[in-house]
Amino acid sequence: KAGVTQTPRYLIKTRGQQVTLSCSPISGHRSVSWYQQTPGQGLQFLFEYFSETQRNKGNFPGRFSGRQFSNSRSEMNVSTLELGDSALYLCASSSSTGGTGELFFGEGSRLTVL
Amino acid sequence: AQSVTQLGSHVSVSEGALVLLRCNYSSSVPPYLFWYVQYPNQGLQLLLKYTTGATLVKGINGFEAEFKKSETSFHLTKPSAHMSDAAEYFCAVSRGSGTYKYIFGTGTRLKVLA
Numbered sequence: 001k002a003g004v005t006q007t008p009r010y011l012i013k014t015r016g017q018q019v020t021l022s023c024s025p026i027s028g029h030r031s032v033s034w035y036q037q038t039p040g041q042g043l044q045f046l047f048e049y050f051s052e053t054q055r056n057k058g059n060f061p062g063r064f065s066g067r068q069f070s071n072s073r074s075e076m077n078v079s080t081l082e083l084g085d086s087a088l089y090l091c092a093s094s095s096s097t098g099g100t101g102e103l104f105f106g107e108g109s110r111l112t113v114l
Numbered sequence: 115a116q117s118v119t120q121l122g123s124h125v126s127v128s129e130g131a132l133v134l135l136r137c138n139y140s141s142s143v144p145p146y147l148f149w150y151v152q153y154p155n156q157g158l159q160l161l162l163k164y165t166t167g168a169t170l171v172k173g174i175n176g177f178e179a180e181f182k183k184s185e186t187s188f189h190l191t192k193p194s195a196h197m198s199d200a201a202e203y204f205c206a207v208s209r210g211s212g213t214y215k216y217i218f219g220t221g222t223r224l225k226v227l228a
Contacts, residue, residue, distance in 0.1 A: 004157070033214040043158075043204065043218035056215045090157055092214070099213045100146055100165045105157030 002026065004106035006091050012112045018079040021109045025072050025093030032074040033103065034066060037088040046089075049074055050097055078111075086113045116141045116207050120219035128227045133177075133192040135222045137205030140186065147188045148206040148216065149179055158204065164188065175199070200226045 005024040013019050025032050034046040045058040049068035066076040072093075078085055088110050092103040121136040139145055146165050150158040162173025169181040179190045188205060202223045206216040 031214060035216075035218075042220045043206075043216075045215050045217075048214050056213055058215070092157070094214060097212070099208060100163070102160045102163070103158075103214055103216075105150075105159070107155065107157045 004091055004093050004104050006089075006106035006109050008109060009107065010110050010112075012114060013081050014114050015081055015083060017081050018077065019081060019111060020075055020077045021089055021091075021111075023074045023076075023091030023093075023106060025074070025091075026095070026104055029093035029095050029104070030072050031094040031097060031101075032068055032072065033092045033094075034074070034076050035090045035092070036060075037090055037108070038086070043090070046076065081113045083113050086111060116145065116209065116217045118205050118207050118217055118219035120203075120205050120222050122222055123220065124223050124225065126225040126227055127195045129197055130194050133190070133195045133199065133224065135190040135203050135205075135224065137179075137188045137190065137219060138186050139188060139205070139207045141207055141209075143209055146208045147179075147181060148208070149173065149177070149188075149190050150204045150206060150218075152202045152204065152221075154201075161190070161203075195224075195226045197226050197228065200224055 007022045033048040047057045052068045063079045068074045088108040090108045092105045094101045117140045119138045148163045149161040162171045164181045172178045205219040208216045
């Protein structure tokens with residue numbers, strides 16, 4: 001069974017640009033969550049989706065947005081990039097809706113903003 | 115509000131020695147607690163979790179953790195360290211039912227000395 005797939009794995013952008021990151025969950029998983037990982041702030045929750053509905057959103061500015069499609073694939077978008085957006089963005093999926101199941105993480109998309 | 119504190123951002127142990135990684139949490143509701151491991155350039159992998167029931171939880175790779183409500187702790191242990199245990203370890207807490215909005219600790223990087 002394929003794991004969580006994130007694309008692209010690495011990307012470089014300049015300030016002011018926008019970026020879209022993609023996540024394909026494990027087949028059959030309908031819960032998808034996104035986290036930002038930085039050396040200074042650690043892992044911070046961005047958002048989570050279940051059946052195309054956003055269930056929770058973390059404390060990030062409106063420049064960060066996401067969505068989930070009917071096939072459970074998810075995308076997140078960051079507009080008007082800032083230097084501080086440089087981070088590893090991790091997507092995770094779960095077969096459980098309840099929050100107690102195992103989260104399976106992808107390898108992440110590493111974004112560098114110059 | 116929930117929070118997690120991991121004492122010691124770096125821990126070094128000799129191969130074969132006891133591994134003890136500390137995690138204290140704060141939660142206004144009965145917490146769900148998790149330990150994840152991250153190897154270089156990879157996503158996070160679940161080691162073990164406590165939701166309800168037995169307070170001593172056994173996980174993969176010989177790790178275990180004990181939920182101590184009176185001490186608000188969930189320390190991770192392994193009797194004998196192996197070189198392959200070198201990685202970064204994250205403790206996380208959630209409200210549980212209905213969400214994968216985890217609060218992660220800042221991580222502890224474990225180094226295993228030959």
